[in-house]
Amino acid sequence: MPASPGAVLNVNGQPSPRLLWFMSGSIGLITLPHAWHMPPLLIGFFGLMWLWRLLAISRPAWLPNRLGLFALTLAGIGLAYSQHRGVFGRDAGTGLFVVALGLKLLEIHGKRDVYVIVYLAFLVAATQFLYEESILMALYILLVCTVLLATLVTQNSVSPQTVLALKTAATLIVQALPIAAVLFVLFPRLEAPRWSWLDADNQAKSGLSDTLEPGSIAKLSLSAELVFRVKFDADLPPPGQRYWRGPVYTLFDGSAWKAAPALFRAANPDQPVFGGKAYDYTLMMEPQKQNWVFALELPSAFPAGLRRNELYQLTTNKNPGDRAEYRISSVPSYNTGGINPAERRESLQLPGKPSERIRNLLAQLRGTTESPEALIANLLQHFNRENFRYTLNPEPMPERQVETFLFERRAGFCSHYATAFVYLLRAAEIPARVVGGYQGGRFNTVGGFLEIRQADAHAWAEVWLDGKGWVRFDPTAAIAPERIEQGVNVDLQIASGAANFSPIQFDAKTLTWLQRSQQLWQNVDYQWQRWVINYDTDNQKALLQNLGIDDFVKLGYWLLLSVGGFSGLLAWRLLRPNRRRRDPVLQAYRQFCGKLRKAGVDFGPGDGPQTLAQRAKAVRPDLADTIERIVAVFIRLRYEPSAEAGDLRVLKTLIGSLRV
Structure with a gap:
């Protein structure tokens, strides 16, 4: 039996075309900024693998077999090595991650491979900060990581919806930001060792020379x-x-x-x-x-x-x-x-x-x-x-x-x-x-x-x-x-x-709106560079001393209390009863149970949908067909990955037409 269009996995456990399109788009956005500083051959190799994956979504037979994938892997590693004379260091390591991500796109057999690709894509996104630390790049990476996280949400959804997945991913990121901010401020900073300067960006920068x-x-x-x-x-x-x-x-x-x-x-x-x-x-x-x-x-x-x-x-x-x-x-x-x-x-x-x-x-x-x-x-x-x-x-x-x-x-x-x-x-x-x-x-x-x-x-x-x-x-x-x-x-x-x-x-009164906007943005960038990018060991030490934190024991207490406090507040927010947010599927099912009670059907709180259906059909055989259809749609919406976006509307229509 073929999977419904809304499903994320088909009957063989393979990702659906919808999930593959969504994941490929997010990975393309993740890798795009690397095109400005990676060798053309390496970014071209990834682009070829990425396009191959897109074409194979509708033509799975075009994917390479094991031998072909092995040959492509050797070619990718050799290309990365030849471009950087090694596989260690910032440029070589980033190139290797990007090549591996492109190759892994051609090898997707189930949920595990999707997880591997998404986690590898997160690493590729993080490597972008090794090249550029502007606030625009930070916002861009935050955006594409939201899309990438939405891929995981879609992967684990019973009834996937793109807008809902993006909203869920954005909510998760917003909830994690306070804890991330605490860790950024309090967690001990690690400075790069001096020998790593030899592997720094040696591309020519303009400026005065000797x-x-x-x-x-x-x-x-x-x-x-x-x-x-x-x-x-x-x-x-x-x-x-x-x-x-x-x-x-x-x-x-x-x-x-x-x-x-x-x-x-x-x-x-x-x-x-x-x-x-x-x-x-x-x-x-x-x-x-x-x-x-x-x-x-x-x-x-x-x-x-x-x-x-x-x-x-x-x-x-x-x-x-x-x-x-x-x-x-x-x-x-x-x-x-x-x-x-x-x-x-x-x-x-x-x-x-x-x-x-x-x-x-x-x-x-x-x-x-x-x-x-x-x-x-x-x-x-x-x-x-x-x-x-x-x-x-x-x-x-x-x-x-x-x-x-x-x-x-x-x-x-x-x-x-x-x-x-x-x-x-x-x-x-x-x-x-x-x-x-x-x-x-x-x-x-x-x-x-x-x-x-x-x-x-x-x-x-x-x-x-x-x-x-x-x-x-x-x-x-x-x-x-x-x-x-x-x-x-x-x-x-x-x-x-x-x-x-x-x-x-410049006199502030004589500035044009364009000059004012430009200076405002330059000031935002300056504050970002000063208070975020330049927050190094010395700045952290000065801040902690001002807070009275002068040893690792106190620092540990601050970390524990801060992270624990934010986590507890978030847990209370998520776990507290919220009557305003009810599952529409369960609401419709409760309405169905209420109608059956009016029809004289006797059932307990522990009875499942199938048991309830059997008892209801025995009491009201004239409604047996409608009852079976209602229970089948409810089970599909609640427990099966093959649910469609229109199933909830069908369930409500059937329950509304039930006359007892």
């Missing part, structure tokens, strides 16, 4: 990729002080500037002397390819996990591929003190003797004074008055870059001006170096924080002056002061491909 060429920063000017966000405890520093210090470039080979390895650098015995207002802030770094932390120039206080090297740049001992948050204090007014002989030699290094044109220019700028400050002032005026231009698309300068820029092109990006400025000062025997980092940032009025993106990348110069130490000079301010005072308008700059500047801070 090599600076005249046009390299210009390549970042059209990137809206987020680098870090900063929330100040009080007032923001003025726009002209928003310099976020990164790598320092000291070695010049004639075409590119490179950062000298700290391993070969002599430490300066003098420590910076800070004076003036200090700014306290929380800095959240996005995943980077370098272990650099871009602090406001110059950092004066920072957590133990950070180190300020001899170039006054902050570096971290954490995995740079992870998002991290730091509490930092910076003072824009400082004196770095003296300079040691090795540092002086490094800051005067040139690849060769300056040309005659360079020497003549320096003689013209220096005049009769030997003061470094006077030469610097004259040089900045030279950039301002001699028709130099600021552009994102300077013409190539393959040879004699500094001379070509100074005497021929006279158009460039910040790195052109900073490197030419430092070269001229070194040629004049004044210690100088190039500093890379970011300048400015876009202020989010909703969340009250600055967003710094790759388009804010910048280069400036540092000059050592007797009695002052290393002093910042930004030649770009002499050419395009609006770049420093107003900041980069990232959206317009990307859209136009040309330099665009606008005020960093």
Whole structure:
């Protein structure tokens, strides 16, 4: 006897086409995000298996036999191994899970296989968080897990209905969220061991590198990729002080500037002397390819996990591929003190003797004074008055870059001006170096924080002056002061491909609804990253100490009471009598029993439907046919997996037509 259309299993115990379609759709949604970071061959292999399963729903004979499935398994494992040179690690492990899920779809013989596929799909869904941790991805995974859980509900339903299964699955997830939240907050956090960094995502990330060429920063000017966000405890520093210090470039080979390895650098015995207002802030770094932390120039206080090297740049001992948050204090007014002989030699290094044109220019700028400050002032005026231009698309300068820029092109990006400025000062025997980092940032009025993106990348110069130490000079301010005072308008700059500047801070009254919505969403994402994704061991320890939990015994009590309390509340909610929610099948059956009592049928509370039917037919043989039909439909609805959606309506109609 064939199964009814609503059944989830046929007479041979095989999943019905309805269940297979539902399960295949949920698995397709689960695996879809992996298409953006898995090798095309692997995601293509899964897609082939998935399509094969869909086609075989109506044509079961198309499924591979045992030998074919074994060959496909070997091919899948070999493909996963060849794409990742192994089967261990994040990428290889995820690829293996996805391949196994696709292969298992072709081997479904009963309920057990459905369970295996669903549980494996949950694992594949969890691996997505190894690649992306945004709130949108979390909501998406929550949605598809609801659909996946609805597959299990459908699998175990007597009369499956898609909408009802989804509603049941959503209810189960909502009921589990409080317990999940308690475990997230209280359960001890596990940090990844450092050796696992070797298996981290090594895909190239855009950003500054330890090599600076005249046009390299210009390549970042059209990137809206987020680098870090900063929330100040009080007032923001003025726009002209928003310099976020990164790598320092000291070695010049004639075409590119490179950062000298700290391993070969002599430490300066003098420590910076800070004076003036200090700014306290929380800095959240996005995943980077370098272990650099871009602090406001110059950092004066920072957590133990950070180190300020001899170039006054902050570096971290954490995995740079992870998002991290730091509490930092910076003072824009400082004196770095003296300079040691090795540092002086490094800051005067040139690849060769300056040309005659360079020497003549320096003689013209220096005049009769030997003061470094006077030469610097004259040089900045030279950039301002001699028709130099600021552009994102300077013409190539393959040879004699500094001379070509100074005497021929006279158009460039910040790195052109900073490197030419430092070269001229070194040629004049004044210690100088190039500093890379970011300048400015876009202020989010909703969340009250600055967003710094790759388009804010910048280069400036540092000059050592007797009695002052290393002093910042930004030649770009002499050419395009609006770049420093107003900041980069990232959206317009990307859209136009040309330099665009606008005020960093926005008046909330002047924001358009689109800008307001964008800032609102950016604030939601910031809070999500800060309070959920960045909830690590240190943050948990601080929270637990505030709650008075200072040992594992107290933590165990809190976990037991919290989980037990929520579980008890949920049990009371589910098990307490609820007269408003009655089974319509039982309600109809009770109505049937009431009519039989009126007809004189005697039966007890322990009599089953079949016994009741036999007694009723003996008392009222004229109603025997109707009674048999009513009992048969009730048994099918209550106890058999072959019930149809319309059976309840049939039962109510039969009972309504029963006249006693």
